[in-house]
Amino acid sequence: MSQVNNDNTTNSILSNLNIANKNKDDKNSNELGQSAFLELMITQMNNQDPLSPQDNGDFIAQLAQFSSVEGLERLNNRFEEFSGSFMSNQALQASSLVGRQVTVPTEKTLLFDGGIVSGSVRLEESTNDMRINVYDEAGEQVSAIPLGSRPAGDLSFRWDGQNVEVNGELLDWIGGEEPLPGGEYRFEVLVTQDGKTEQLETALSANVNSVSMGDDGRLTLNLAGLGAVNIGDVKQFN
The missing domain is CATH 2.30.30.910 (SH3 type barrels.)
Incomplete structure (x- = not known):
């Protein structure tokens, strides 16, 4: 490999x-050309039986x-x-x-200092309550991001450890006073439909x-x- x-x-x-300088194998000397x-x-033909x-x-x-x-x-x-x-x-x-x-x-990824984590989910049906919970490597919830009502379809988001941009629009919701430090974070995207809360698959x-x-x-x-x-x-x- x-x-x-x-x-x-x-x-x-x-x-x-x-690949670029690959040498061809020598032909087998016993090969019939x-x-x-x-x-x-x-x-x-020269040595066949003339009678047959x-x-x-x-x-x-x-x-x-x-x-x-x-x-x-x-x-x-x-x-x-x-x-x-x-x-x-x-x-x-x-x-x-x-x-x-x-x-x-995946549910988890690395946030580098000064970097951004982008993600996406797909809603099969519209929802009146959507939120993103973020957990640090120790499993402690460090951020809760309310997204409110959302129509069915693809939704993309970007998170810099403090603020969130959803479908290209920066949310009014503001995170902590300082961005969270770089490290491994797990994202949990939850939607509520017909009174039931469901976790969506994240990318x-x-x-x-x-x-x-x-x-x-x-x-x-x-x-x-x-x-x-x-x-x-x-x-x-x-």
């Missing part, structure tokens, strides 16, 4: 994957079979070249993710520390505070 980090990411992953096959067939010669159809069948095998071999070679090119492009894309933020399904932002690429070309993001996350689980590239 290859890993991409901040140190010369592009050259590192290409070197580790050995086209010229060898034709020479063998001519020798077979091989039917022409048999020779044609041999040629057709060899042509099919040769065509499949060329197709496999082309596919390997295409696969190598695809993995090379994946490697270049992976290197650009390091240092950026992505949004993934939060996290920093990409490094990217790992498996031999099969699959990318795994190593996120700050969260660990390894499959790139297919990413909801948004920030």
Whole structure:
């Protein structure tokens, strides 16, 4: 498995994957090439029993079979070249993710000093009471953010440890006198519908520390505070 980090990411992953300068394996010396096959067939014709010669159809069948095998071999070679090119492009894309933020399904993430945590939830139905509770690493509630009535649909929010912006609008609600310090925080988004309170699934932002690429070309993001996350689980590239 290859890993991409901040140190010369592009050259590192290409070197580790050995894509850019990949050497082709030497052909097996026992492999039957086209010229060898034709020479063998001519020798077979010269040495066949004149009283019982091989039917022409048999020779044609041999040629057709060899042509099919040769065509499949060329197709496999082309596919390997295409696969190598695809993995090379994946490697270049992976290197650009390091240092950026992505949004993934999770309840907790890291807030860096002076940074912002962005998140999103989806309301299947409208609600007359929505709120976000924030807990620190010790499990103590450090913030309670009332959002009031909200229509059905996607809702995004940004939190800097003090103030909250919802769907691009800064709330009048003000947090503490000072922003909360950086650290790990857990977010609980609650809605009340028909007298019942339900917790919604949240997606939060996290920093990409490094990217790992498996031999099969699959990318795994190593996120700050969260660990390894499959790139297919990413909801948004920030």
